[in-house]
Amino acid sequence: MSNANFTRRGLLKSSAVAGAGLAMPTIFTGAAWSFTNEPTAGTVTLGFNVPQTGPYADEGMDELRAYQLAVEHLNGEGDGGMLSTFSSKALDGAGILGNKVAFVTGDTQTKSDAARASAKSMIEKDGAIMISGGSSSGVAVAVQGLCQEAGIIFMAGLTHSNDTTGKDKKANGFRHFFNAYMSGAALAPVLEKAYGKDRKAYHLTADYTWGWTQQESIQKATEAIGWQTVNNVMTPLASTDFSSYITPVLQSGADVLILNHYGGNMVNSLTQAVQFGLRDKMVNGKQFEIVVPLYSELMAKGAGKNIEGVFGSTNWSWKLQDEGTKAFVKSFGTKYGFPPSNAAQTCYAQTLLYADAVSRAKSFNPCAVVEALQGDSSSLPGIDSAANKGFLFDGLGNGQTLYRAADHQCFKDVLVMKGKENPENEYDALEIVEVTPVKQVWYEPDNPMFAGGNLGECNPGA
Amino acid sequence: MLGLNKTDTKFLLIVIFLTLATPILLQPFAENSGLAQFNAGYPDLMQRFAIYGIFAIGFNLLFGLTGYLSFGHAAFLGVGSYSAVWMLKLLSMNVLPGILLAMVVSGLFALVIGFISLRRSGIYFSILTLAFAQMSFNLAYSVLTPLTNGETGLQLSLTDPRILDAANTSGSLPVTNLFGAAMSESYKLEFLNRVFTFNVGYYFCAILAIIAFYISLRIFRSPFGLMLRAVKSNQQRMNYTGLAARPYTLAAFVISGMYAGLAGGLLASMDPLAGAERMQWTASGEVVIMTILGGAGTLMGPVLGAGFIKYLENIFSKINEHVLHGWFSWLPDGLQDLVVWIAARFTGEGWHLTLGLMFMLVVIFLPGGLMEGGQRIGKLFRRGREDVPDDGTGNRPKPAPHVAE
Structure with missing residues (x-):
């Protein structure tokens, strides 16, 4: 048995304790800071x-x-x-x-x-x-x-x-x-002008806070212009294959598919919807349409030709x-x-x-x-x-x-965008349809879609 | 002491010392030096070391002793987290009820899953547990959304009842505490240009980790532990001698599940949020890798493995191209870009690649994990001395011959 080792540990330990004791007078940094992570050293x-x-x-x-x-x-x-x-x-x-x-x-x-x-x-x-x-x-x-x-x-x-x-x-x-409410408020009039008042919408929605609130906002805005909502199906954020969600759309009698998807999800679901021939179908005597309420240039680039003529909204372009x-x-x-x-x-x-x-x-x-x-x-x-x-x-x-x-x-103003028919290059995939003035997307803080929260007090930490 | 022999006592004391001194040991580099990047002594990561250490110790009780490779242990971690967050929402911000419920619920969960899965062994057992875990994960995402809040994750809100706590009038969310001592409370000590952070949450986790370690040590040394090892070495022979293996394996599975539940409850106590991705199969795979990397069947190995992976995940992943450019700025331009490009594949979001390579090297050259590496180095220094090694390896079980068994 090497007792020497044990003693050495003991020595180390006691010197650590002694060291901590010596350093005592410099502790309190916590009290010296008025807020968390105050910048130091320029x-x-x-x-x-x-x-x-x-x-x-x-x-x-x-x-x-x-x-x-x-x-x-x-x-x-x-x-x-x-x-x-x-x-x-x-x-x-x-x-x-x-x-x-x-x-x-x-x-x-x-x-x-x-x-x-x-x-x-x-x-x-x-x-x-x-x-x-x-x-x-x-x-x-x-x-x-x-x-x-x-x-x-x-x-x-x-x-x-x-x-x-x-x-x-x-x-x-x-x-x-x-936010989603503003997207709905900006998109609805454009959709009404383009596709009319009598439409049946089918929602595919990413299953988390964003998807939920966007779906709610778009449903409310489109129902206000007379559209009906046929169904709303939740899809997991991690999914990459949406084919099983898209097949039932045609049987539902809907004539508009609203994709509450973003990023890679939207690229996949839109591409698959187009490959399934949804946009070539005539339903209820009307051309079948797809709407992507939240757009981004990167998604447009990823989806390529499939987004031609598809409406959506962005924060800026x-x-x-x-x-x-x-x-x-x-x-x-x-x-x-x-x-x-x-x-x-x-x-x-x-x-x-x-x-x-x-x-x-x-x-x-x-x-x-x-x-x-x-x-x-x-x-x-x-x-x-x-x-x-x-x-x-x-x-x-x-x-x-x-x-x-x-x-x-x-x-601020919200942009309604549309997939461009003949883009000059991959960054030119979207065109501005309308700059919706801020007045049209304004809501009061106590709007039911935003209710239930409380800012609380600002917290400076430490 | 505490029913342990002299070697084990010494081993336990060393573990206690290392655990308590972690805030100092993990902060070896001075604050403004270039190496400060590699310091790991901040509360969140230290808490993770302790918590995932508990998780891996528990997993090792099952895998290391009985050889049953569960591929669904993350389910218990997730269930533990959800239970704890619900307790924090409904009952009190004190973490104890949450942690207790987390252990109870995950124990029950393990009893059910274990009862079914343990009818099979080997690969079939692994697949069954994996199936259960994926099932839990998908349930948490879809039909159980009211209970789990789906992808957004279960979080605290100002309107939660918290019936045991005084009404909250501050307008901000309360913090998790243990009888009033906030988990986020830290005590900073500046010494030799190093900042040591002593965090309440970390010491709470650390003490539980030491207890968890002590219990696992006792199980390893007990007749029960011996039975479990008998299951591993030859279950058929055990059956022929008239011993039923199932009750032993089921007990080990439940204990192991409760360890995972404890870890999940602690995760939620340190940061009151539970997301379904904690149950995903990658999380189950992570604990397998931790255990094998550190050394399955050894006491210390899984803890080392857990620390190693969490270190890579949190420290290595932060070395982005910007930092690399800083390091290699002394190289000529073209060469610098090339070196940075190559290095960036292994750092930043490429840390998984580094982990994979390390794992391959360990499995090929050190089948006993990092512990075997440590022992080999120890032997080099101790060559010629006949006495029993003093680090407690004396009467520990021999490392598994090969992980694939």
């Missing part, structure tokens, strides 16, 4: 948590590109992008409040569990002061909850569920992207002609060689909006940032509502936009 770390694997991976990679670009512009590298067109002039290209911007990235795998683990390690290990990202509303809602508990600001990336700023809204969370869009498309195109998707634009804008809010608040304290983003009670012109109050800005590509203080949702 750097501020942002966490970008996007899906790099899973059905939304393409969107995630594009978001990451936009984040990198935003960080470059904040640090005064590159051509400055939308910094020059942004209506607020608090940012000067010297980082945020003089701190150089650094960032860490994480993979959400499009799963709530993995996303929270990744966000937690950003907060606990890397000292991130703000987390941004998304691409799946389930993930966004889960991470937003985590950030609220940890006392970190969450700037939602691509998340379209009503719940993100409805039932699951949080004081520390902000969303620039539009690189084809818009305002100054902000032009500046952003130019710097994104110069760096990566192709135009950005609307997911990229919302992530870029969110990063700038956060940096701007910090600069205006002159503090990284989450509560000060929340106050800055809730703004000075300015209002969107032309909307008569008590809730029309918040932070009003312009020049980030969507025209005049309001960050509404009541639920931390941005209000």
Whole structure:
């Protein structure tokens, strides 16, 4: 028996205890910080948590590109992008409040569990002061909850569920992207004009928060113009083969198929629907049609010719002609060689909006940032509502936009898009049908589709 | 001490020391040095080390002792998580009721699944357990959505009843606690330019992990454990001598399921969210890999394997191309891009590839897992000395001859 070893352990142990004792007077760092992850040493770390694997991976990679670009512009590298067109002039290209911007990235795998683990390690290990990202509303809602508990600001990336700023809204969370309700409100009149009032719709819906709320919103909006809803079938997010869901559509007597799918799911379900010949069928004496309420350039690219003539909505398009869009498309195109998707634009804008809010608040304290983003009670012109109050800005590509203080949702124009018949190249697959004015997509914070949530108090953490 | 002989006591004390000192041991690099990337001493990851350690210890009780390879253990982890979150929603933010219910429910679950699956052995048993786990996963996704909240995951909300807790007026979600000590509470210590984080949640998990380890040690040394090993070495011969193997294997299966339930309950207590993907077959496969990588049938091996995989998953996966460019910036431009491109296949989201390679190497060259590697190195240093090794390997079972058996 080697008792010597045991003694050595003992020695190690007691010296560790002694060491801890000696270090005692320097503990208390917890009390010294007024909020979680206060930046030190002239750097501020942002966490970008996007899906790099899973059905939304393409969107995630594009978001990451936009984040990198935003960080470059904040640090005064590159051509400055939308910094020059942004209506607020608090940012000067010297980082945020003089701190150089650094960032860490994480993979959400499009799963709530993995996303929270990744966000937690950003907060606990890397000292991130703000987390941004998304691409799946389930993930966004889960991470937003985590950030609220940890006392970190969450700037939602691509998340379209009503719940993100409805039932699951949080004081520390902000969303620039539009939502399912707005898609429904913008699409319905266009669909009515194109396909008439007498239609029977069949929904295929991704089975999680986004799918549920989008389906509800679209059903409500289409039923308001006289359509009937024949059926709504839930499909798991992880599915890649939708053929078994598509075969029953024709037997149902429906003449419109609404695909509440996104990313890789939508590429597969749309492609299969077209391969099954749905769009060549005549049902009830009418041409069978497909609608994809939430579009993205990357999905359009993935689905190729199949999207020709299919209606959908987006938050933004690189084809818009305002100054902000032009500046952003130019710097994104110069760096990566192709135009950005609307997911990229919302992530870029969110990063700038956060940096701007910090600069205006002159503090990284989450509560000060929340106050800055809730703004000075300015209002969107032309909307008569008590809730029309918040932070009003312009020049980030969507025209005049309001960050509404009541639920931390941005209000701006929504684009109705259509798959182009003869695209010139793979980035030209969508064309703008209509820019729906913000007035038409406005809703009150107590709208039943958004009811049940509570922002709560801002949480500065530590 | 505690019914253990001297060697085992010493072994247990070492394990206790290592577990309690984890926040210091995992933070070896100074804060601003380039190697700080490899520090792992932050609460979330340490909690995962302890929790998945428990999961793997439990799995090893079944696989290491009886040789029954369950491919559906994640189901118990998931069931445990859901039960715990429901307790947090309905009863109280104190984690104890949740953890207890998680163990009870997963134990019952294991009893049912084990009763059916253990009618078969070998590959048929594995497939049966896999089928049950996938069934649970798909149920959680579809028809059980009211209970599991589907893909979004079961989460706390402000409107939950929480009948034992005082009414929540703060407007923000309450945090999980143990009689008032919040799980997220941390105590930071700065020393030699290193920040050591002592987290309540971690120490709670760590203490449970030590208890779990102690129980597994006792089972390994008990007559019951011997019976289980008899099942592994030759079940037929055991039957011929008039012993029924089923009750023993079923007991092992239920105990193992309860370990997994405990791990699931702890996961939910540290972070009150339960998602169905915890039950997916990849999660079941992960614990198999942990156990084999570390060394099936050894006491310490599965814990090492769990730590190894969680380290790769959380630390290695964060090395993105941006970081790599930083490391290789001293290379000329073209070469730098090439090196970064190659390295990026193995880091960042490519960490699975690294894990796969490691797993292959271990299975081919160290069939006894990382533990065998450790023993071989130990032997090199101890060559010429005749005495019993002092790390507790003395009367432990020999590692399984080969994992494929």
